[in-house]
Amino acid sequence: MMIKNNKPVRITLAHINDTHSYFEPQSLQLQLNIDGQSISPYVSNGGFSRIATRAKQLKATALQHDRDFIFVHAGDCFQGTLYFSLFKGKANSDMLNALGIDVMTIGNHELDMGNEPVAAFLDRIQFPLLAGNWDLSNEIKTKSHHLSGRSNLFSYQADKQTARWMTRVVDGEPVAIFGVSLDKMADIANVDPDTPFVNAFETAKNTVRAIRKLGINKIILVSHLGFDGDCELAKKVDGIGLIIGGHSHTLLGDFSDLGLKKESEYGHQVNGTYIVQAGFHSQALGHCDIDFAADGSVSTFKGKNELLIGRRLCIDASLLTANDDGIHAKASLYLTQHKNVVVCKKDPILQSLLQDKYIPRVHKLQNTVIAKLAEDMRHIRVPDLKGGSDIAPLVAESFAHMMNKNGHRVDFAIHNAGGVRTSLHRGNISIGDIAGKLLPFAVPIGVYRIKGKYIAQALEGAINNATNNGVLGSGSGSYPYTYNLNFSYYAQRPLGKRIAKLTIYTEEDGWKDIDHDMIYYGSSSAYTMKGKEGYEALTMMEGEGIITQHSMADCFIDFIQTDYKSSSREQWWYDKRI
Template identity: 45%
Template sequence: MLRTKPIKLAIAHVNDTHSHFEPTPISLAIPCLEDRVYANVGGFARIATVVNQFKQQAAESTDGFLFLHAGDCFQGTLYYSLFKGEANAVMLNQLAPDAMALGNHELDLGNAAVSKFLDQIDFPLLAGNWDVSGESPDKAFPVKGKSNLLAYNPDNLAAEVLLKPIGDQEVAIFSVALDKMADIAMPDADTPFINAKQTIINTVNYIHQHHKTPHIILLSHLGYDQDLKIAEEVEGLSLIVGGHSHVLQGDFSNLGLGDMGPYGRHINQTLVVQAGCHALALGRLEVTLNACGGIDSYSGGNVLMLGRSLAMDTSWDQSLPAETFERAKSYLLTQPNVVHCRGDESLKSVLNERYRPAVEKLKRDVVTQVPERLRHLRVPDEKGASQIAPLVCEGLMYSAEQRGHHVDFAIHNAGGVRVSLEKGKLTAAEVAGRLLPFAIDIMLYKPTGLQVKQAIEGAIDNALNNGVEGTGDGSFPYTAGLKFTYQVSKPKGERITALKYRDKTGHWSDVIMEKTYHAVSSAYTSQGKEGYDSLKHLSQPPQSIDVILSDSFIEYARSCHELVPPSEQLSIILE
């Protein structure tokens, strides 16, 4: 067994920040108050403050300090919708992490978005089971050859490793992400993801043999359950700093936010930590690694970062009475999982000067009216189907037709629509920031009738786990210009018992299996993700119309005096 000196490390960690640069309003339960109160929690400026404070404190009691991000900085807010990865690069450079893991949402727009991000960041991006060695050199924006990408090394069958000096020792850091990345994101076909567990095993062995250190940190974007499983089954990992599943380790029942168990799960000789999501919390860990790399002791926890403001609701129009405010503040000041701090002023200045004005403009931009609450749900229930997803599909057709394309119908997966819409004004900010936050291109493609039928059935099978182990109910298909009947009890391949499209005369005609149609969907759906497998075999690849989902719906909404759900809904027979 490889042995060296023990070391004591301080590690600050975040994950799944999803472009939440600003604080987020969170409802907290204060035991001494009857009503819940709202606090603005987290944000990048406060992360910067708390990380710097922790680093200074750790300098006196540890051998070294690391700040790690376990992946998924893309998507989630208007800042990503408007500025894509550029804003994340600038804001993360302000935080200066020692390393970040590649998450699945970094690949929602393919390799090009990651390539541009790599050109802009000042820190290494770790993607240890992403094999980019065979990437075509003809691409405008390749990832292969980027010096700050630590990817899979096919010669060693292992991840490239980041070595960080800690005193007179070295700590080895590498990362893995979901090996079924192509099922949930859009990596280019010539850059596959290699089996995560085997990559971890191979990399640990390589580190022991060639770098001669037992102190090994896995920066994981596999999800909490998988992290725990890796800790049980793979020897040689000192620490797993995880992401993807948004688990806020720790007991936050003192704030009315639940109890996810203790901070840090110590399994065999490996410690597993994760820090929630959306830049709300920061993990602060001090850990002693013994001479063999195992965990001797650890302390710390996730902390929520609060400012001075408290209110009765998210509008911040109704402030707390003075006595209530003081009682709430006094309670919060005594909680060990709460940090009160001011945000870093230089980071706030960058955000306010470069990005906030465009976001505020969208918040003032009213695109249409919603006459009554429109409900969204993924799979239809006894009250009916989503009232919003079909309107999103109408928007896809509208944007394509406005650009001169002939379209027969549109299909969109339910998971791409995120919220119901309340009665009243609908702003561009609500559309791009909450309703359709995934900045994904709209694609034209030409499926046969049979491919459409198979895609609809496969997507519903996946959503219902009907004869398959599905990836979630977000695959459920909604449509415009297309309607179908699905019978759950029929044999596989026969469950779509009716499939019709709206022809040029406005009448509903049967979809002919041998005929080719013109369809429009998101890039995610059109590439055959999550049950839409038949669309992977189109005779021609899908073509972008150079519009993203949110912009499409904003265009469509502006053309409508008000949003009214279509009268004709799909039918789904669950028997």
């Protein structure tokens, strides 16, 4: 239906992005200058309960002034903390529903474990999920986690080459809202191969044209492209009043007098489009009053990001001098009066949900001891004179353990060193140590069939990448650690010939040379299965492989609980390492 008579509208928008399951407040150290003295106090920062309190205040004020209120999340609510590692998205949906989000766009980390967790998320959330350049038109219909046709998923319309958009009616006037995300999603996440992301800029351009063709001239984009991507899109696509962004974790506004880096002004303007983003990890809430003129242009824009903090300020008294009496009170007053800081109480309803439903379970698992380490175990990415990682080979072995347990044949496993994040110290090891520190990324594990020659190529490519040996490497995290594989690497040999003496272990034959033309069954993370960081040869697997819903931490925790508890050896970790 063509809109013939447009009129002005007044909207207040609140927005967050890249919250990454940071539901609880975090400690934040500030750098302040009080009466000429530099101090570094700590404050309790952010968290969903404070965001809820501030959002309710903003909504009440907006309604008092006859303004519409819209609360937006610009993607990447998944990953980050034990709340995701342990609950795989259920806590996220519960907390976002309680927060009162009106709309969210999909981020890349929502797809770290494939489409299935997104389907479960859609089953639970009470708001629409925008994914305007996610093409579901060729989705396999027999999948258990089917996405196309869901009313609360606003995906790509392949026949029209536009995003499906939602229409918000404000005082009788339609406002179109749509979302786009990174079109290189397959490179950085694990989206199912039958549901690709298409070009974000072209989708946005076609969508704006289609919206305006209907006579709707007030358009808001919720983006997960990153700040630079938003600026580039605004430059190339006319007609968008506001872009609410995420992905790059950019805290817009001037927080330099608090010791935080200044990125750009809040409401950065490009080609008549205002661009906003609100940091990361639930540290801040962004909000703006935006008035659209009858012709769809932005007539008034005013807003800012606010750091949400508790009332307590902690200063190391040992660093203060005898003349520093009253410095604490002055610093507290300074923060209370700061234009970009809000001292905020926790919303009791949201805090109660978190406290009653999730915090006790997380704390219990954090303290659930599943093994005892007889001595320190070192993790190092690239081996040195002391040897390689003590831990990464065990993590690789845990992949084979879990995949075999679930009916998949596995002959060998490979894991990149960067997937392990820390060393382990002697003493008790808890579930929280594994899922929260050692293997914090909920990346799924998969299985695949591959010829022996490609195993050699993958190992060489990963080591070349980690050591910059004849290639432009992307970091030492690619270095491969293996289970049931043994090999030598000769750095001085020509490319393609650096792996030698490659053998594989089987219970029937022991260690045996790899046959380059024989097909073997492997297990790795979905990340390396996509050929990232030197593992390109793994993409030569037979077919597409299988990505499971078991994360690295899932595999390792089950491996420890099964193998450690069934062993009579007091020094299981030490024996495994040898």
